[in-house]
Amino acid sequence: MYGEVCAVKELSLAVRRGEFLTILGPSGSGKTTALMMLAGFTAPTSGDILIAGKSVAAVPSYRRDQGIVFQGYALFPHLTVHRNLEFPLEMRGMKAAERAIQVDRMLERVHLKGFGGRMPSQLSGGQQQRVALSRALIADPPLLLLDEPLGALDRNLREQMQVEIKSLHREFGKTTICVTHDQEEALTLSDRIVVMRAGEIEQIDTPEALYDRPATRFAAEFLGEANFLEPPGFQAESDVAPPLGTVAMLRPERICVAERGAPRRVDADQRQFVCGIVEDMIYAGPLRKYQVRAGDSVVIVREHVAADQQIFRPGEEVRLNWLRSDVRFVAA
Ligand SMILES: Nc1ncnc2c1ncn2[C@@H]1O[C@H](COP(=O)(O)OP(=O)(O)OP(=O)(O)O)[C@@H](O)[C@H]1O
Ligand SMILES: [Mg+2]
Structure with missing residues (x-):
């Protein structure tokens, strides 16, 4: 509680070693x-x-x-990068010569060789973030707590640092608790993800389980893109009524796009079909993303681009289909 504000309501959570x-x-x-x-x-x-069993x-x-x-x-604004990194080592009583070696090694590791003499204010946001990460890692503590550690980095650097954090974690096996609102970062780095909503845990699971079997609508939407197949706006052929209090959810990459009049697949009896009109098609490198209007709903489809694949343009009529077993019922 911050005065009247209850920021975290109920949080019961066991973090495993490593x-x-x-x-x-x-x-x-x-x-x-x-x-x-x-x-x-x-x-x-x-x-x-x-x-480790003891109250702290x-x-x-x-x-x-x-x-x-x-x-x-x-960062400590009045200390150079070198001094910032040295600080945790000094606290642990390491000798100056050894500290200098460790700091140089760390700076090289995060691509900041030669930046030791600068002040934090003379660094870009991303560089400052790398110094902050280095400072947390340098003394090799058993527990790492990271709050949006890659928040200010551009995409490439972010991916590089994700790989770096991941390999450091693999190498040293430190218990790490990382806070982020970036779903890709969470998926890439984590053994388990805790989805929080308004001060409470919504779901805890492995990235795969969370993505494939989200428990609630909130979790489904927060981690990845989700289509909610909601009648009356959305009506697929051979619809199965969702259990009470749930809504049918379908990930965009589970949906196939075909011409409206295309012959049905051999496994048609296991599939659901819905006709719609392409509203938008976005080409995004290896992916093609469609927005298809079906009744009152807009369905998002993601397709991996293949060489001989048919492309549908806005205005074209299509028929979407998916395996019924790919539909998930999540708490509404
Ligand atoms: N010192 C404070 N006094 C009063 N309320 C606070 C204080 N710090 C945080 N809060 C409130 O507590 C809630 C949770 O804040 P918190 O900083 O934990 O959110 P967060 O999930 O880290 O968000 P973000 O992604 O924006 O960093 C918010 O509603 C916030 O306004
Ligand atoms: Mg925060």
């Missing part, structure tokens, strides 16, 4: 608050936090063996 756990959720859902409680910067109003609720954050990257990468 696990990469990501807390994913929209802005304001309580991710940073949850992480700051884990780090010891914010005291929970009620409840406890245990590390009363242990100040500077006494805990953890590396942290704050949202907004809070």
Whole structure:
């Protein structure tokens, strides 16, 4: 609680040793608050936090063996990059010569060789973020807490750093708790993902399970794109009524597009069909994305581009089909 504001309501969660756990959720859902409680910067109003079986609720954050990257990468503004990185090593009593070696090694690793003498204000946002990540990693703590560690990076660098974080995790096996609102980052990095919504856990699962079998509409929409097949606006042939309180969900890549009059496939009895009109077609490198109007609904389709594939243009009539077994019923 922040005064009257309840930022995190109920959060009961067991993180496994060596696990990469990501807390994913929209802005304001309580991710940073949850992480700051884990780090010891914010005291929970009620409840406890245990590390390796011992309560750490009363242990100040500077006494805990953890590396942290704050949202907004809070570097020490009055210290050079080199001094920023050296700080955690110095706290642990490492000798100057050894510190210098470690810092240089780390700077090289994050492609910042030669930047040691600069002040944080003389770095770009992405460079600052890499320094922040390096500072959290350099003393090799058993627990890493990362709040939007790649938030300010451009796409290429972001992917590079994802690979870097992943390989560091594989190499050192540190328990890592990472907060992000970026679903791709969560999918790429995590052993398990916690989806948060308004201060509570919506679902915890592996990336695959979460994507393939989301429990709720919110989880389905937050992780990946989702079509909701909702009558009366949406009516497919041979519709199955969803169980009470659920809605039928279908991922865009599970849908096939065909000409309206095309012969049905051999497995037609296992499929559902719906006719529609192409509203938009976007070519995105290896993918083609269609928006198809079917009744009152717009269905999103993602197709992998193949050499001899038929392309449908806006205005064309098509028939969509998908395996009935690909439909998921999620809590509405
Ligand atoms: N110090 C504070 N005092 C009062 N309310 C706060 C405080 N810090 C956060 N909050 C509120 O608590 C809720 C959760 O905030 P939090 O920073 O944990 O969200 P978040 O999930 O990290 O969001 P973002 O993705 O934008 O970083 C928000 O509604 C926020 O306004
Ligand atoms: Mg936050």
